[in-house]
Amino acid sequence: METTELIRYRRALKRKNYSVHTLKNYLNILDQFIRWLNVPLLEVTRKEIGLYVDHLLRKRRTPKTITCHLQTIRLFFDYLLNEEGRTITNPVTRISLRLPKPLPRHLKDDQVTKLFTVIKDLRDRAMFMLMLRCGLRVQEVAQLTVDAVEYGRRQIFVSHGKGAKDRVVYMSEDARSTLQAYLAKRSSKATTLFLVQKGPMKGSPLSVRGIQKRIEYYARKNNLSVSCHRLRHTMATQLLNADADLTTIQDLLGHSQVTTTQRYCRVANLKVQRDYYKAMKLVLQRTQSEQEEDSQQERTMNADIINKLS
Secondary structure: OOOHHHHHHHHHHHHOOOOHHHHHHHHHHHHHHHHHOOOOHHHOOHHHHHHHHHHHHHOOOOHHHHHHHHHHHHHHHHHHHHOOOOOOOOOOOOOOOOOOOOOOOOOOHHHHHHHHHHOOOHHHHHHHHHHHHHOOOHHHHHHOEHHHEEOOOOEEEEOOOHHHOOEEEEOOHHHHHHHHHHHHHOOOOOOEOOEOOOOOOOOOEOOHHHHHHHHHHHHHHHOOOOOHHHHHHHHHHHHHHOOOOHHHHHHHHOOOOHHHHHHHHHOOHHHHHHHHHHHHHHHHHHHHHHHHHHHHHHHHHHHHHHHHHO
16 A cells, blocks of 8 residues: 555656556556565665665565666655655665676577567567667567558657657668558557457457567577567677677667667677787788788898898
């Protein structure tokens, strides 16, 4: 059950145009925290926060999950301080958990071929092709509308992506033809692009979880380790290996910070390999030139010495 503070906080977040997904996550985390507390909310200190972290660790929550909890709690207390004018101190002053920084994992070319070989359903092929070729997030695919796609210009307008940001992405020829094949078969006039095809929910928008279940099905069928987000990682890595500019990839993926995109530089070994050999070739040429110069000077000096002695 939500407290009065949480109800007001929900309204404040709605006024700031936070997404439904973000609202749900924030309020769920805060509800867990408040239920766990054994002191009044406005009397929470750093001691309670430390004990709550211990509680989450005992429940085997990952450092990333715990950090998410702490960030959400800190934002809530900032709201109580700055917007409700409560005379309290924010108990979450510093988040010191060390987070692992795993590299983005992508599919190799033969794995991509293997995956799409078994995806016969036109809807599913279109969904996963948009992730692979356009770098769309699963939430963005679920929210796509029919009129967001411009086939002539081969581009898609992504509305309210992560962070409520809009952006334009572009379609490869195979992505466009796959999407057109799906729409040619689809008879519904619904505005949402991807719909449930069977059962009592037929014709309704396909949910994020529904899309994830489809990729999990194909992963099992192929014995591949693949997810929706890994298709997005694959697109970024392939573009980087093809010498696409880092800021271009940043724009296509919708990253706020280029440092997020830079993680792919540590994965895209083909580009690193090419850059290394190209640079090393110049190094060796310069070294060889200097060595030849030194040898020529040495021969000249030796010749002068012999001439003087004779």
